[in-house]
Amino acid sequence: DFVRTPEGYFRPNTTLEDGALVLRLDPVSESTVRDALATEFDRAPEYVQTAIREGTVTVNEDDVYEESRFYVVRDGTYYLVEPTANEYVVTGWGWRDPPHIAVEAIRLGGWIAGVALLVRAGEWSERGRREA
Amino acid sequence: ERITYEATEADGVP
Numbered sequence: 001d002f003v004r005t006p007e008g009y010f011r012p013n014t015t016l017e018d019g020a021l022v023l024r025l026d027p028v029s030e031s032t033v034r035d036a037l038a039t040e041f042d043r044a045p046e047y048v049q050t051a052i053r054e055g056t057v058t059v060n061e062d063d064v065y066e067e068s069r070f071y072v073v074r075d076g077t078y079y080l081v082e083p084t085a086n087e088y089v090v091t092g093w094g095w096r097d098p099p100h101i102a103v104e105a106i107r108l109g110g111w112i113a114g115v116a117l118l119v120r121a122g123e124w125s126e127r128g129r130r131e132a
Numbered sequence: 133e134r135i136t137y138e139a140t141e142a143d144g145v146p
Contacts, residue, residue: 004145033145051139061133071146080142087134 002033009033034078041074044081048072051081058087 003010003025009032010025041049048070051057061067070081098106 009145030145037145047137048139051137056136056138058134058136061135064135067135069146071142078142079139080146081137081139083135084138085136087136 001036002028034073038071038073038078041072044070044072048081052079056084 001011003012009028009030011028011032013024013026015022015024039048041052044052045065047057047059047063052072052074067083069083070079072079072081
């Protein structure tokens with residue numbers, strides 16, 4: 001909607017003059033651009049309002065329509081609200097996630113069973129050779 | 133996944 005140049009902000013404007021389309025860039029003030037881009041505080045999502053009131057807010061991904069930045073104006077002050085950190089939380093295991101000691105016990109049990117199986121297999125093959 | 137948003141006062145147009 002706007003063009004930013006070192007000379008300032010401009011808004012594209014087209015007019016039809018004698019059958020020709022004339023494209024102009026009309027200068028606009030920065031405050032015009034700010035007002036056009038900024039969302040009114042009352043119309044911002046609830047978590048964005050909380051972030052402005054308290055400085056930060058943490059929300060579940062499911063509660064966010066789109067992970068993006070917000071440019072918000074509240075009582076003449078402009079705020080930028082942007083995601084700064086994502087925390088991955090393992091969900092779905094819950095109580096089924098075995099405690100560390102249980103995992104160690106299962107691992108040890110596997111070793112013992114494996115060694116016992118090797119010894120037993122050796123005995124069986126020895127017996128087979130003797131009977132042959 | 134949890135997302136943290138931070139609000140800062142913006143001096144210019146972002």
